[in-house]
Amino acid sequence: MARDDTPNAASVGTTERSFRILERLGDREGCGVSELADSLSISKSTVHNHLQTLRELGYVVQDGDEYRLGLQFLGLGDRARQHHDLYHVAKPETDSLVEAVGERAQVMVEEDGVGIYVYQSLADQAVRTDSHIGTVVDLHATAVGKAYLAHFPDDRLDTVLDRLVFDEQTPQTLTDAEALRTELDEIAERGYAFNDEERTVGMRAVGAPILSADDGHVLGAISVSGPTTRMNGTWYHEEVPEMVAQSAQIIGIRATYS
Template identity: 55%
Template sequence: MSEHTSDEPRTVGATETSFAVIERLRDRSGATVTELAADLGASKSTVHNHLRTLVELGYVVTEGSVYHLGLQFLDLGNAARDRLDLYDVTKQGVDELVSTTDEHGYVMVEEGGRGVYIYQSTTERGVQTDSHIGTTVDLHATAVGKAYLAHLEEPRRSELLENIELRERTPSTYTDRNAFEAELDAVRKQGFAFNDEERFVGMRAVGAPVLGPDDEVLASISVSGPTTRLEGERYRSELPELVTQTARLIGIRASYS
């Protein structure tokens, strides 16, 4: 007999509320009970009960009437990242790439149909966006996402494509499925992907897949910068060569480390 019955709830409301509180604290960089209750459409007493539990568990701390995420989340984040054996080799490769290009660098893996940045390497002259370690991004609107998707083998590629909503992030985002699939075919042939203001207006990126010994996609990497610097020959030729070379080197290191 099955352990679950069809009329059982698929999620636990209290758990959903706790995580909603946690996410609001992240987004707000701290908040009061009143602010959280207004955001969540919940009573102050309900929000306070969840906060009190999280404080007792060490995952939330208080500064006066303001609640913040506790550093205990760092332990969970490191544990989640450490299960990816390729983290150290991608970090080394992307740091070297950023040192050469003087632009921001990223490492992305796919989880649950979304891209997740597991590492970012920054530079002083880089333009800061909302991207950071742990950021989830749409696969269709990023160079790392397109490079990842384009190099997947069937049936995984079709499975992901069927579930991707081609949401418009900017006027340059691919929203037509046929056009997007044609773009992926081109990316697969050339070995790298462009993001030409498709996630943020004024920002471009070049991405390439990190492939394992059997050409399975392990991750993807990219460099990004403002359109004023990523233009012409540098954008169309120099950076793609550097990014693809770095991705290949990371793949070799990951395969034999």
């Protein structure tokens, strides 16, 4: 996880604890009090209290001795997404892109220095990975992320790059900021970004930025990803980039003229 700093003292530790419990509940699907308490190093009684409170609020459901994440989070998530109008216009176009290319396509939006997938469309043949809607993605090690950063305003780019942790996820991962900068320049000129096993071995991706049609600032990014066995040759280097870039442009136009 390229989770961020937090050097300063937080204010409400109790809330933080509740969310740590919730996130852990999301990882395993359904688990008991003791397992949570052990893995989080919190006393059982405390975990129990939190779970009871969250249950009454409807954000956790109790199923015998197991607790699971409640569906109420769908409401909060959807509300948050509604505020980004990009989602609405990107959804249908992304679906048609998947219909044309196959594989998997995802739409990313940046929020507070990290990228988050707001939509994902899968073809039948798509590879199952760990990326879902709501997944937090590194901006420097994905096709969407690099396509996005390539059109990021310079001043904000610096602060984002400073916060980046260049942990080497595969042998192909870029590990220094300077190499990333030069690649970003290439991407900006070319119009789309590649990801060749930088994050997951055996997976390739092509991403393109979604730009506002009037002032040209970047709204998000879209990518197609699949296994290297299918993503290769001119299909990977030319045809797919062409289609992704075209979809990105259509979304950008629709997004600007609401």
